Amino acid sequence: MISGRRNIRKSVGFIGLIGGDEFRDNCILMDKWILQEIAQESPLIAILPTAATHQKPELAISNGSNYFSNLGARVITIPVYTKEDANTTSLADKILTADLIYIVGGDPQYLSDVLGDSYCEKILFDALRSGKAVVGSSAGAMYLGNNFLLPPDQFTPIPHFENYTKTDELIDLCTDIPFVGIGSATGVFSTPKGWIVIGEKDVHLITETSDKVFLPNDLIIK
Numbered sequence: 001m002i003s004g005r006r007n008i009r010k011s012v013g014f015i016g017l018i019g020g021d022e023f024r025d026n027c028i029l030m031d032k033w034i035l036q037e038i039a040q041e042s043p044l045i046a047i048l049p050t051a052a053t054h055q056k057p058e059l060a061i062s063n064g065s066n067y068f069s070n071l072g073a074r075v076i077t078i079p080v081y082t083k084e085d086a087n088t089t090s091l092a093d094k095i096l097t098a099d100l101i102y103i104v105g106g107d108p109q110y111l112s113d114v115l116g117d118s119y120c121e122k123i124l125f126d127a128l129r130s131g132k133a134v135v136g137s138s139a140g141a142m143y144l145g146n147n148f149l150l151p152p153d154q155f156t157p158i159p160h161f162e163n164y165t166k167t168d169e170l171i172d173l174c175t176d177i178p179f180v181g182i183g184s185a186t187g188v189f190s191t192p193k194g195w196i197v198i199g200e201k202d203v204h205l206i207t208e209t210s211d212k213v214f215l216p217n218d219l220i221i222k
Contacts, residue, residue, distance in 0.1 A: 013128045014038070016135035016189045017145055019159040019182035019201070020105055023060075023067040026185040030199040035071060037189070038099050038133055044074045046098035050114050051106030051139040053081045060104045073100075078120075086118035095123045098132065105138030105159075112143055121147070141182065155180045155205075157188075162201055170206045179206040180220070188220060195220040 014037060021027065035043060047064045049057040065075040078094055078101075080086050095101055101124065103111070115121045128134055128148065136144040138159040145157035154177050158164060161181030170179050182188060183201025197203045197214050205212045205220055214220050 013131040014133035014190060015128065015144060015148065016133070016187050017141035017157045017180075017182060018135060018137040018187035019141065019161060019184045019199075020138035021160075021184035022102075022104060022137040023063040024185065026200055028071070030185065030187055031068075031071060033198045034100070034133070034135065034189070035073060037191075040099045042072060042074055043099040044076065044097065045100045045102055046076050046078050046095055048078045048080060048095075048101060048103045048140075049106075050080050050086075050103070051108065051111035051143075052104050053106070053110060053114075055106050057081070057104075057106075060106075064102065064104065080114065080120055083114055083118065086114050086120040089119060092118075092120040092123040095120070095127055096130070096132070098127075100133040100135060101127055103134070103136040103140030103143065105140060108139035108142045111139050112146070115143065116147075124148075135187070141187075145180075153190075157182055160184055161204060167204065167206065167211050171208065171211060174206055174208045176208075180204065181206065186216070191219075193219060 045068050047061055049060050052060040061077050068075050080091055085091055141157045141159050156177055156179050158179055158181045162183045181204035186199025186201040188195045188197055188203055197216050197218050199216055203214045
């Protein structure tokens with residue numbers, strides 16, 4: 001099991017890595033599971049739209065707000081679009097008021113450039129350490145996977161994996177850190193028993209020697 005040597009929730013909160021296509025009808029079962037895991041009545045969700053800065057972030061915010069409101073949650077926005085924003089304490093500190101921080105998809109490099117080594121990134125770590133839930137979709141999943149997972153829980157997420165056709169090349173490229181291919185409207189989530197697949201598509205665990213496929217509700221096992 002990827003998290004077999006330690007329970008990730010002993011040291012950090014609830015992490016979710018989603019393959020993309022957030023805030024759509026085919027995500028409802030997955031997101032209802034997320035809200036159930038949060039176990040708060042009318043939970044507060046903070047949407048971080050940084051990755052969508054150059055891709056109509058106002059649309060991502062509107063979609064996310066309407067979507068989660070329909071599921072019984074309250075929504076706020078953390079408008080971090082620049083490095084200056086990411087180092088503005090009055091913006092980033094709002095993250096700690098939320099039960100769930102949701103990092104939307106978009107440009108993974110821009111997201112990493114803005115949040116990397118910033119005050120906002122520190123606050124995201126603080127949120128996890130205090131037991132908050134942090135979920136990233138597509139670019140958000142790549143950012144969390146590359147920056148927030150440490151051995152033995154570490155892996156490299158590949159979102160929108162249903163569009164990927166070169167699995168053999170990934171086996172050749174793989175080192176001691178596996179790839180995890182995650183389909184759209186599907187996520188992998190940390191639980192006390194390990195990482196679980198939730199959503200409508202399967203998930204691939206790719207190592208140096210194999211490509212293992214896990215279905216919804218499966219625990220990912222090495």
